[in-house]
Amino acid sequence: MPQNSADLFRILTVRDCAELLGISAQAVYRAIQRGDLRTIRLGRSVRIRQSDLSAFLSAETEVAA
Structure with a gap:
């Protein structure tokens, strides 16, 4: 995943x-419910920062290694 400031x-x-x-999408929601993936709630909408997705992937890679 690209890591430039934008x-x-x-x-x-x-x-x-x-x-x-x-x-x-259900697998993403499960990761959110487990607390593995941080989110932003905007009303009833759920959004994920690119940086939080990158952190989630890094953590999953470390666990799998």
Whole structure:
């Protein structure tokens, strides 16, 4: 994932994250419910910072290694 300053502040939907990771939106929601993936709540909408998605992926890589 790109790490320039604009991408660090990019806000993604659950569907965006699912498409980027090649998983279902439900799998993203499960990661959120477990507390593994940080979110921003805007009313009833759920959004994920690009930087939080990157942190989630780094943590998952460390656990798997």
